[in-house]
Amino acid sequence: MTNLLSFLKSNWDTKVKPFIKLDDNECWRWQRGKNVYGYGRVCLTRTNVLYTHIASYMYHHETLIPPGICVLHKCDVRDCLNPDHLFLGTKTDNANDKTSKGRARGVQSLNTADLTEIRRLLAQGVTHTEIAAKLRTSIATISRVRNDKCNYYTKSR
Numbered sequence: 001m002t003n004l005l006s007f008l009k010s011n012w013d014t015k016v017k018p019f020i021k022l023d024d025n026e027c028w029r030w031q032r033g034k035n036v037y038g039y040g041r042v043c044l045t046r047t048n049v050l051y052t053h054i055a056s057y058m059y060h061h062e063t064l065i066p067p068g069i070c071v072l073h074k075c076d077v078r079d080c081l082n083p084d085h086l087f088l089g090t091k092t093d094n095a096n097d098k099t100s101k102g103r104a105r106g107v108q109s110l111n112t113a114d115l116t117e118i119r120r121l122l123a124q125g126v127t128h129t130e131i132a133a134k135l136r137t138s139i140a141t142i143s144r145v146r147n148d149k150c151n152y153y154t155k156s157r
């Protein structure tokens with residue numbers, strides 16, 4: 001881990017920089033692999049897979065990220081690496097940030113159309129993780145919809 005910064009420095013120009021594309025909002029969009037939630041990932045070595053926004057923060061600020069601290073996006077663009085769009089926060093900040101931006105939606109925020117869509121995707125065999133990412137809700141919510149334990153699903157909104 002102590003070598004990670006020097007490792008990033010020596011690999012940035014070949015493994016990260018060529019795959020960044022500037023968009024109209026000055027977001028540095030990652031053009032390669034992403035996880036199911038849309039966060040960029042870069043393989044520096046077989047054992048060093050980093051989230052690109054975290055790698056970018058570490059590279060530009062020349063610092064490691066302490067345990068329990070998250071790198072958050074001001075711009076809310078998950079595959080953005082622009083260090084000016086990134087800031088550090090706690091996991092709680094991250095949760096609050098998501099809630100305030102309306103991203104992590106609880107089950108009660110789902111409307112009838114969402115529920116129909118979730119059930120349709122489940123019937124197609126789409127994974128809970130993919131559905132949660134698509135509808136911007138949690139995996140637990142998808143499970144609850146599948147198990148149909150809550151009668152408020154039937155409320156019309």
Ligand SMILES: [Zn+2]
Nearest residue numbers: 027075080085
């Ligand atoms: Zn951005």
